Amino acid sequence: MSKLLSGVSQFIRRRLFYGLISAMVAMSLILATPAISYAQSWLDLILRGIEIIQLANLSDRQEAQIGAQIDQQLMRQQFQLYRNESIADYVDDLGQSLVPFSDRSDIDYTFRVVESDQVNAFATMGGYVYVTTGLLRAAENEAQLAGVLGHEIGHIVERHVVDQMEERAIQQGILTAAGLESEEIVALGVEIAINRSNSRSDELEADVRGYENIVRAGYAPIALVNFLENLEGGGGVPQFLSTHPATSERIERLQAMMDPATASVGNGLNEQAYRSNIQSLL
Numbered sequence: 117m118s119k120l121l122s123g124v125s126q127f128i129r130r131r132l133f134y135g136l137i138s139a140m141v142a143m144s145l146i147l148a149t150p151a152i153s154y155a156q157s158w159l160d161l162i163l164r165g166i167e168i169i170q171l172a173n174l175s176d177r178q179e180a181q182i183g184a185q186i187d188q189q190l191m192r193q194q195f196q197l198y199r200n201e202s203i204a205d206y207v208d209d210l211g212q213s214l215v216p217f218s219d220r221s222d223i224d225y226t227f228r229v230v231e232s233d234q235v236n237a238f239a240t241m242g243g244y245v246y247v248t249t250g251l252l253r254a255a256e257n258e259a260q261l262a263g264v265l266g267h268e269i270g271h272i273v274e275r276h277v278v279d280q281m282e283e284r285a286i287q288q289g290i291l292t293a294a295g296l297e298s299e300e301i302v303a304l305g306v307e308i309a310i311n312r313s314n315s316r317s318d319e320l321e322a323d324v325r326g327y328e329n330i331v332r333a334g335y336a337p338i339a340l341v342n343f344l345e346n347l348e349g350g351g352g353v354p355q356f357l358s359t360h361p362a363t364s365e366r367i368e369r370l371q372a373m374m375d376p377a378t379a380s381v382g383n384g385l386n387e388q389a390y391r392s393n394i395q396s397l398l
Contacts, residue, residue, distance in 0.1 A: 171282045171296065176223050179278070182298065183242015186305035187226070190240075194310055195230040198249050204229050206393050210258065211245060211265045217332035218266075219325065220273040227265065235347060239268040240309050241277045252394050255343060259384030262330045263340030270325025276318045280308050316361040323366055327373055336382030341370050 174182075191197060198204065211227035225243035232248040239245045245268045247261075255261045271277065281296075281304045290300055314322070323340075331337050348363045384390075391398060 171278055171285075171301070174275075174278060179275075180223060180242040182301055182305065183240055183244050185298075185302045186240050186242070186309065187228075187244050189302065189306050190246075190309055191228075194306070195232070195246070198229040198231045200229075200396050203252070203394055203396060207247060207252070207261075207265075210262060211269075214262060214266055214269060214329055214333050218269050218273055218329050220269075223272075225269070225272075236312075237264050237268055238309055238312050239271045239277070240305055241272070241275070241281075243272055245269065245272070246309075249397055253397055254347065255390070256346065257339060257385050257387045257390045258393070259330065259335040259339030259382065260343040261390070262333065262335045262384055263326055263343055265326075266329035266333075267322050267326030267340070269329060270322035271314070271318065273325050274318070274321055276314060276322070277305065277308055279318075280314075281305065284308070319361060319366065320369060323370060324373070327370060331382075334382055335384045336380050337370075337374050338379040339384060341367055341374075341379075344370075 207229050208227045211225060215221050215225050223243045225245065227245045227247070229252065230246055230248055233250045234248055235251045235254045237245070237247045237251055245265060247264065247268075251264065252261065255264070281301060284304050284307070285296055285300070290296065296304075327337060327340060330340065344363055344367050348367070
């Protein structure tokens with residue numbers, strides 16, 4: 117019995133000794149590390165160490181969280197929300213009515229109106245879609261606006277922003293085998309939103325998705341073509357159309373998808389009703 121107690125005592129002493137050694141090593145590392153600001157605690161550094169995200173395996177929840185951070189930075193640094201509740205609600209209601217007919221209806225979407233005379237619309241990850249007041253004025257009817265929103269939903273459906281992030285990260289040499297830090301992902305998302313540069317294939321893909329979306333929702337498919345034609349003939353290509361492919365090619369491809377006999381059949385072509393909904397902008 118005494119031998120057993122002696123063995124246990126030695127085991128406990130060894131565990132205490134090894135624990136003491138580990139603590140001393142950890143303390144020496146802390147003392148040898150340069151001082152950091154109070155804003156960046158050791159806990160912050162530990163948390164940052166595990167906030168590495170692989171874009172290829174990004175979950176819907178992660179995408180929504182990152183999208184919300186991108187949205188906050190865009191609204192704080194780059195854009196100003198149009199402070200008119202009736203128009204904001206109108207655009208959001210219209211966008212939300214399209215979501216169930218999209219091919220990615222299982223995430224939450226947010227549709228924002230931002231103040232700008234530029235004719236522009238863009239989307240970022242996590243279901244965030246933005247249209248400018250200039251674009252709302254340029255649209256002639258609700259079906260045209262629905263076509264634009266459907267196009268931007270199409271970018272989200274295909275996760276084009278995520279693909280662009282990965283491409284930019286590789287170009288900038290910041291993509292590791294583990295992935296990217298969340299802060300780097302947010303910064304890339306903001307950069308892409310500001311400097312919209314979708315590829316030819318992305319734009320054509322979003323056109324198809326947008327067309328399918330508004331047709332399922334009951335809007336006249338000709339409206340998106342009319343919107344593109346009006347902007348192309350308006351003198352100078354607006355930012356909304358400044359990406360590849362050429363607007364004429366997009367129009368031709370959309371027209372090829374339509375049955376001429378039913379192209380003008382559907383909702384949203386009443387110009388007077390649309391003008392009534394955006395009256396404060398006119």
